Amino acid sequence: MKYRPDIDGMRALAVLSVMLYHLQGRWLPGGYLGVDVFFVISGFVVSGSLAATPPAGLRAYLAAFYARRLARIIPALVAMLVATAVLSALFVPRSWLSSQSERTGFAAFFGLSNWVLQRSSENYFAPRAEFNPYTHTWSLGVEEQFYLLFPLLFYFRVRARPAAGRAQAFWAALVAVLGAVSFAGCLWATTHQPAAAFYSVGYRFWELAAGAMLFQWGARAPRAAAGRWTAAGGWLGLALLAAPMLLAAPDRYPIAWAVSAVAGALLLLGGVDAEPAVCVRRLLAGAVPVWIGKRSYALYLWHWPTYVLMRWTVGIETPALQLAALAASAALAAGSYRWVERPLRHAPWLERRRTWQRIAFFLALVLLGWALARGLFLHRAQVSLSTVNRNGIDWFPDQGMPYAVQRACAVQRDSQGEIEGAGGQLHLAPGNCTMVRPAQTLYVLGDSHAEAYLPMYDALAAETGRDVRLYLKPGCAYLPLSHPMAGGTDDGCLAFWNRATAEVRRAARAGDILFLPSLRLPRFCGQWNCAGADGAGAARDVGLSERIAAARTEAAALLAPFAALRMAIVFEAPKPIFRSPTFRCADWFDRGNPACAAGTELPRALLEQLRAPIVQAQAALAQQLPGVSLWDPLPILCPTPTCGQFRAGRPLFYDADHVSGYGDALLYPSFRAAMDALPSAAPVPAPARP
Numbered sequence: 001m002k003y004r005p006d007i008d009g010m011r012a013l014a015v016l017s018v019m020l021y022h023l024q025g026r027w028l029p030g031g032y033l034g035v036d037v038f039f040v041i042s043g044f045v046v047s048g049s050l051a052a053t054p055p056a057g058l059r060a061y062l063a064a065f066y067a068r069r070l071a072r073i074i075p076a077l078v079a080m081l082v083a084t085a086v087l088s089a090l091f092v093p094r095s096w097l098s099s100q101s102e103r104t105g106f107a108a109f110f111g112l113s114n115w116v117l118q119r120s121s122e123n124y125f126a127p128r129a130e131f132n133p134y135t136h137t138w139s140l141g142v143e144e145q146f147y148l149l150f151p152l153l154f155y156f157r158v159r160a161r162p163a164a165g166r167a168q169a170f171w172a173a174l175v176a177v178l179g180a181v182s183f184a185g186c187l188w189a190t191t192h193q194p195a196a197a198f199y200s201v202g203y204r205f206w207e208l209a210a211g212a213m214l215f216q217w218g219a220r221a222p223r224a225a226a227g228r229w230t231a232a233g234g235w236l237g238l239a240l241l242a243a244p245m246l247l248a249a250p251d252r253y254p255i256a257w258a259v260s261a262v263a264g265a266l267l268l269l270g271g272v273d274a275e276p277a278v279c280v281r282r283l284l285a286g287a288v289p290v291w292i293g294k295r296s297y298a299l300y301l302w303h304w305p306t307y308v309l310m311r312w313t314v315g316i317e318t319p320a321l322q323l324a325a326l327a328a329s330a331a332l333a334a335g336s337y338r339w340v341e342r343p344l345r346h347a348p349w350l351e352r353r354r355t356w357q358r359i360a361f362f363l364a365l366v367l368l369g370w371a372l373a374r375g376l377f378l379h380r381a382q383v384s385l386s387t388v389n390r391n392g393i394d395w396f397p398d399q400g401m402p403y404a405v406q407r408a409c410a411v412q413r414d415s416q417g418e419i420e421g422a423g424g425q426l427h428l429a430p431g432n433c434t435m436v437r438p439a440q441t442l443y444v445l446g447d448s449h450a451e452a453y454l455p456m457y458d459a460l461a462a463e464t465g466r467d468v469r470l471y472l473k474p475g476c477a478y479l480p481l482s483h484p485m486a487g488g489t490d491d492g493c494l495a496f497w498n499r500a501t502a503e504v505r506r507a508a509r510a511g512d513i514l515f516l517p518s519l520r521l522p523r524f525c526g527q528w529n530c531a532g533a534d535g536a537g538a539a540r541d542v543g544l545s546e547r548i549a550a551a552r553t554e555a556a557a558l559l560a561p562f563a564a565l566r567m568a569i570v571f572e573a574p575k576p577i578f579r580s581p582t583f584r585c586a587d588w589f590d591r592g593n594p595a596c597a598a599g600t601e602l603p604r605a606l607l608e609q610l611r612a613p614i615v616q617a618q619a620a621l622a623q624q625l626p627g628v629s630l631w632d633p634l635p636i637l638c639p640t641p642t643c644g645q646f647r648a649g650r651p652l653f654y655d656a657d658h659v660s661g662y663g664d665a666l667l668y669p670s671f672r673a674a675m676d677a678l679p680s681a682a683p684v685p686a687p688a689r690p
Helices: 005-023 031-052 058-091 101-108 113-119 135-159 165-192 194-199 201-220 223-247 255-269 279-284 287-294 296-312 319-345 355-378 454-464 491-507 544-564 604-624 661-676
Strands: 410-416 424-431 441-446 467-472 513-516 568-572 601-603 628-631 642-644
Touching: 005 031, 005 255, 005 279, 005 287, 005 296, 005 319, 031 058, 031 135, 031 201, 031 223, 031 255, 058 101, 058 135, 058 296, 058 319, 058 355, 101 113, 101 135, 101 355, 113 135, 113 194, 135 165, 135 194, 135 201, 135 296, 165 194, 165 201, 165 255, 194 201, 201 255, 223 255, 223 279, 255 279, 287 296, 296 319, 410 454, 424 454, 441 454, 441 491, 454 467, 454 661, 467 491, 491 544, 544 568, 544 604, 568 604, 601 604, 604 628, 604 642, 628 661
Parallel strands: 441 467, 441 513, 513 568, 568 628
Antiparallel strands: 410 424, 424 467, 601 642
């Protein structure tokens, strides 16, 4: 197949649509469908490349193809992945938002990042994907996996060329059937498994197969017929491509719009002998589209990590920053194309080598890049410019108490179920104690705010020998009191809490403690979105008192069986919440980020006003049920008229409302005193040693 400049123009159209969508989704809501166009082009062009490969033995045939593909893909990809690893290690703090980044990046070296993203609990349109600098490599994973299967299929078409007829018809029918099965699976998965529908090569195969089938048809159709068909379809193809990009939803993968984009791409491609002088192809073959199209791979590789790293640091919300993001992406892509992609793709010293030597060279490049990236992330705390990474002991409440406690027991952790997402259980079991352990268990029911107190539970188990059993469901407050759980809470949350409370009732004994920490105030700011955060709306909520009354009635009914067991029931009074995520606003390079514009302080009077209805409801339950009390962290976290996220330069909070490791250390003496003051809570002294 001869060189088609209009195909480079199509690549330019596809990559610019993706870049625009990633920059600001509402400008081109379906711009992400540019990737679907790339898949169709890949199926078409790769078929042409395979058809041009001499039909030698299978091993030589595959080796020749893979040597060309590796030279095309690997150098620029490895350069981008390593550079992104360096910048991520320097500037991106370890957090829930970045928790998938390392795994995605490591998998991207081997063409498996789409598998990592597919197995996550979120899809391409979820906020966490926007903060992962490797998210865009999913499409490369799909193509690389396609390259493993398709050349095997195509080989039999090439070998059948002299016989033609039935053998080639069988090959075409086989690809068509596989494509139809893939399309049917994608239809089903779009509703039932949306992440897989977007990321899986199985559900994307139909788009690549469509390009391959177009090549097969174009290679066999009479030139005149192909020319007439493509001339009539040019403008229609552009319309079918433009419509979904302008009209598709920017937050989900719509299969109907994907079909339109694929059909448009097929019409624009035309066939093997499509005339570049016809209608739209003449525009696509212009100097500017071709120049961009030749660099489309580099633009695709570099624009996304550029956007994401700006989102983590200076921001990307204003027109000036968006222009800077485009300029930086273009500069990096131009440099990558000139100094990495082209030199290694057509290097004479490399092309003189045997095929297996070229393949070995590129695979070694992959392994070297992976080793460099792994080393960077393993030593992130030493190389990072972020105080969050350098001083993790202050920030991360995910281990034992980070500061000295008198550990009389070794604490073993036993988890059951996946705590993130589906909810789960965690048992902190003290052992090898130097004292007689009290016959008392602390049960904890709560959301991610309960999980943020893990260092305190660990210290309590280590110092006093109490068993601690946690039931955690992030995003699902237990007895939020701002509304009833029944009818006002997600069904998955309610089902989890029904199971958890039933289990605690079966296992608990008189004198055990039930601790109930959760987020019970309307959140000002998430880890990624803080736009318009103020407390005025929540303070003026006209239906709040009725919902709280209903929630109190529900809480009394749910807690009555625990009170009847003579358990001590301890509510956590609402702690401070803020308007910016602390970990994203702690360094010199991110304090100007729009996410930090609201500052790191709030008047205590505003927080007292916001939490007053919840505190009153908790106090009323304490009057109504025996054994109910409150533990209030606010006086410790905010002893002055102004509440802040930092104290003496150290973080009290990890984000806008979860406490940090340092916050846990400050709260622990008060928490332990509250637990020790409960009936039968005093620890038994250690026996005298001989």
